[in-house]
Amino acid sequence: MSEPLLSMEDVTVEFNSQDGRLDVLSNENPVRAVDGVSLDIEENDVVALIGESGCGKSTLGKTAIGAQRPTSGSVTYRGQDIWDARESRGEIQLPFEEIRRSLQIIHQDPGSALNPNQRVLTSLMLPLKRWQPELSYEERQERILTLLEHVGMSPAEDFVNRYPHQLSGGEQQRVVLVRSLLVNPDVVLADEAISALDVSLRVEMMDIMLELQSVFDTSYLFISHDLSNARYIAQQADGRIAVMYLGQIVEIGPVNEILKNPQHPYTKVLKWATPELYEDVETEVPIREIDVPDPTNPPSGCRFHTRCPRARAACRATQPESYDVGPNHESHCFRSDETHDYWESEPLHE
Numbered sequence: 001m002s003e004p005l006l007s008m009e010d011v012t013v014e015f016n017s018q019d020g021r022l023d024v025l026s027n028e029n030p031v032r033a034v035d036g037v038s039l040d041i042e043e044n045d046v047v048a049l050i051g052e053s054g055c056g057k058s059t060l061g062k063t064a065i066g067a068q069r070p071t072s073g074s075v076t077y078r079g080q081d082i083w084d085a086r087e088s089r090g091e092i093q094l095p096f097e098e099i100r101r102s103l104q105i106i107h108q109d110p111g112s113a114l115n116p117n118q119r120v121l122t123s124l125m126l127p128l129k130r131w132q133p134e135l136s137y138e139e140r141q142e143r144i145l146t147l148l149e150h151v152g153m154s155p156a157e158d159f160v161n162r163y164p165h166q167l168s169g170g171e172q173q174r175v176v177l178v179r180s181l182l183v184n185p186d187v188v189l190a191d192e193a194i195s196a197l198d199v200s201l202r203v204e205m206m207d208i209m210l211e212l213q214s215v216f217d218t219s220y221l222f223i224s225h226d227l228s229n230a231r232y233i234a235q236q237a238d239g240r241i242a243v244m245y246l247g248q249i250v251e252i253g254p255v256n257e258i259l260k261n262p263q264h265p266y267t268k269v270l271k272w273a274t275p276e277l278y279e280d281v282e283t284e285v286p287i288r289e290i291d292v293p294d295p296t297n298p299p300s301g302c303r304f305h306t307r308c309p310r311a312r313a314a315c316r317a318t319q320p321e322s323y324d325v326g327p328n329h330e331s332h333c334f335r336s337d338e339t340h341d342y343w344e345s346e347p348l349h350e
């Protein structure tokens, strides 16, 4: 099998809940924002990562692109450990500068990503100058104008002379997208990149991202708290959806498998909570109405057992491993194992 483009292996990220640093002398429990996650991203892949606020999506995304150091586990890009490259440890096959160029990020707020005192042209010239110094000024300008036209900012000659405050939110986000793609990255982390846009513009922005994917052969790790957006982008790209709960990926698979055949009770909750996706006639509410657990003191066993109406004693005692439940489809729930002791153990919430 060929090597994945980007690979996370048993990655854990802990923060001291006060200031983000892990303080070994503190009595306070750290927040385990990411807890033992393994995830591969292939060339031209789209992985939509969903889950409720605070479940660790951003931390996982930042760790994937080398912007957050894992507390344990490894993150490799084309087989090179990112942190070894970053800290010049061992034999380096790929310099960190090259890795940094290849892994780009687009944030939720394009306004803060753009320098307010720079015209669009200057903002876009800088990365090209840095990464492709062999291009002449005219060649760089030509490339920028073509891409801006490509994302619908036409006439591009007009837009390049504007400052960020002279652009709408949607236009700013397109400039940020163009800026990240100009350096020809392999993976773009889009962290809630469309959430701040008007609903009417979200699909348009996702379409632009997908179109540019075919031009640049880029993979996207697309973070969203909204299952319908995740569904849209993953479906158009024939990609996957990964469902995260309290620091862990609880289910991952091809978009249609996840939506038509969800296996983890938490995935069913997300689907149930998304009216346009919930066509089942089931009347039972698939979640117990209790607060989200404290991330500094997560539940034992399956993290979801306190909210899961199907939980049994086995779920409190042991953490479910990953079960293959379909083609490329994995779920971390004992209910996927017909012979598991779960079925004999006592229901917790009846």
Ligand SMILES: Nc1ncnc2c1ncn2[C@@H]1O[C@H](COP(=O)(O)OP(=O)(O)OP(=O)(O)O)[C@@H](O)[C@H]1O
Binding pocket: 015, 016, 017, 018, 019, 020, 021, 031, 032, 033, 051, 052, 053, 054, 055, 056, 057, 058, 059, 060, 225, 295
């Ligand atoms: N720098 C930090 N210092 C301390 N705790 C942090 C830090 N970054 C994240 N956390 C904690 O880690 C957990 C996961 O946060 P993260 O931002 O990754 O989640 P998220 O799913 O992206 O949430 P949201 O959708 O609200 O951005 C949360 O409990 C958060 O408070």
